[in-house]
Amino acid sequence: MNFENNLAFAQALDQQDILREMRNEYLFPQQNGKPFIYLCGNSLGLQPKVAREVLEVQLNNWQNLAVEGWFEGNSPWMFYHKELKKLMAPIVGAKPAEVCPMNTLTVNLHLLMVSFYQPKAKRFKIIMEAGAFPSDQYAIESQVRFHGFDPKDAIIEVKPKEGEYTLRTEDIVKAIDDNAEEIALVLFGGINYFTGQWFDMPAITKAGHKAGAIVGFDLAHAAGNVPLQLHNWGVDFACWCSYKYQNAGPGGISGIFVHEKHFNTPLNRFAGWWGYNEAQRFKMEKGFIPEAGADGWQVSCTQVMPMALYHASLQLFKKAGFMDALRTKSKTLTAYLFYVINQLNTKLGEEQFKIITPQTEDDRGAQVSIIAKANGKKIFDELVVNNVLGDWREPNVIRLSPVPMYNSFEDVYRTGELLLTISQSIA
Structure with a gap:
């Protein structure tokens, strides 16, 4: 044009x-x-006009149903997250069973790393972008230390070439190839918060898997911003916030993706009651049996108010044609x-x-x-x-x-x- x-x-x-x-x-x-001419949606999206209405609905449910709201009403809270899954899936290119709204972004990043960062004596390193958002840096550093490694030894940061601001895909792939025998995890942002660079996620995923590593992404700046195909790309896991491009309110609920290829694989996880098999949850028995799919990574119960705001925003994405x-x-x-x-x-x-x-x-x-x-x-x-x-x-x-x-x-x-x-x- x-x-x-x-x-x-x-x-x-x-x-x-x-x-x-x-x-x-x-x-x-x-x-x-x-x-204002508002150009800060990459930090906090605008409030949908319907936000007050959806919160009022849930406040009325709380007022009129109280504890029965978990099982009564038009959208019982016990199963409310399932309504969101159908709308979340097209945002990130996933199957509904592969996504779940829960917690906040860095909490989810930690929970997923518990399952997908499994370092061994030789294969223990993580490859990430230099200059990643600080929360990612801190989470990765602490996970590495939790497993008994020194971040200086275990974290490989890929930096732009001298005089450049963005990363070249070939340099990312080369760093993965050069360290193929030692990498346990490749963990990148989908889009760099500082420069706005959208990384070649399919190429990174392919290179990481070729090296024998797990590949995950923090999609804080990508989900709701660019079209994603997490399932088809074969990404192992991902998480994102909902308050930037998805306009679900400050501190809004996060979402996770776990590829279905991992559903039947025994994985470490920090378990909670809400991730327990739904059909048997109220038997209150010992011995964690995870719910099928991404829902099995839930820890605490549904955050109804943040989830209602996210649901309202996702409806607008549907109206826009995703x-x-x-x-x-x-x-x-x-x-x-x-x-x-x-x-x-x-x-x-x-x-x-x-x-x-x-x-x-x-x-x-x-x-x-x-x-x-x-x-x-x-x-x-x-x-x-x-x-x-x-x-x-x-x-x-x-x-x-x-x-x-x-x-x-x-x-x-x-x-x-x-x-x-x-x-x-x-x-």
Whole structure:
């Protein structure tokens, strides 16, 4: 598409957008009586308008049914998670039995590593991306120490080449191949939180399995952002949060994926009552018998309120046509932001804003990370003052995330115009 950097062109794209009405399903934060241009969905998604309604339903159930709410009402809490599984599966390309809503992201990462990180005397190492989100780093370090290894010996971090910001797939595969005899686990993010790079998950999975390792992914920035095919790719396990691109509220419930090939394999796990075989759960007997599928990794009982918010948000994904329609818009929306930033640099006569997100659309999601040549934090603060809310990441990156569910092409155009005005005013 041949883009134009003007308001009329952006508005014309919005008129052609088959998802434009989805924007009306969300509430935008306000400042001085005006809504923000919200470009921070990669950190916390907007609140669906239906959120209060679904919480009110569950509060009424609690009020009117009390403990009987576990088995009575339109959606008994005991089985509520099953309604979500059918809607979660298309988001990550899985079978309903392979996914389950439960806990929070890092808790689930630990629980899954209990099962899938089984180090031996020689095969004990974990390969991960350098610069992964801190929670992943801490979880992996602590798991390694729990098994009696030194993180310096057991963790292999794959770094970008000198002068580059993103990883090359061939370097990831080479690191796996070079350490094939010692790797127990390959654990990557689906999308890097800092640069927005979408890793080649099928290639990583294939290389990890060739090396004889288990392969898992933290999909915090990928689930609800890019189309995934976890089952078909043969990924062993994955987990994600629901509060970023999936708009399920701050601290929203997490989800897990376990490939069905592991369902009948004896695996270590930290067991809990809610993961016990459903048909026999209330016999209260000793000796853990897991429920079939991913549900067997549950520990504690259903978190009804967070699950209700997630359910409501997933219904909006269904209304939007799940990931195919959203991805089509996302590619164009993000490409337009690339174009606008490049046009901005041309007008300023220099590369005031360096884009560190991959140029190739298949290597990125709905995020563009930029480094300002000077005054980066001041520019970011001025954006916020002027009702554009992105995300600042130390030491020098502004992350702008045009989410196809609720952002418009006009949002992108006006952000570019504001960046130009701010840059000229503080030059």
